[in-house]
Amino acid sequence: MADQNTSIPSMSLSWVTLAVIAVIGGFSLWSMYSGFQALNSEDSEFAMAYLLIGAAGFAAIGYMLFSTRSSVPRKPTVPKVNVVTTLECPDCNLKRVRDFKRGDYINKDDESCTRCEGKMVITGIHKRAEPKKG
Ligand SMILES: [Zn+2]
Structure with missing residues (x-):
């Protein structure tokens, strides 16, 4: 060889x-x-x-x-985030989905809305959907 x-x-x-x-x-x-x-x-x-x-x-x-x-060196197991948090703005109904962060809970006031001055509220915490092809 x-x-x-x-x-x-x-x-x-x-x-x-x-x-x-x-x-x-x-x-x-x-x-x-x-x-x-x-x-x-x-x-x-x-x-x-x-x-x-x-x-x-x-x-x-x-x-x-x-x-x-x-x-054999083991691959460093990076914990993959497979939980997402859904945010909703009660003022303009803007929806956002971001990675789940520690401390998230439903009805928690989170980050400020990007469209209006309101505060976005966490409306759901769930598993990330399978990435769709195409
Ligand atoms: Zn808003």
């Missing part, structure tokens, strides 16, 4: 991790299978060794999955 922009290692990292996990998983399955096969035969000491190898492989997979998950 060419030495390109390495600022997006998450893609290749997960790809490599998946490949390694697949190899280890196959090897562990084979070890477990061989162990159970050996259990039926007389060499049960080999069986225990195989089973231990298989278990260790699965443990390694679990560790890898855990470590990759914890190493």
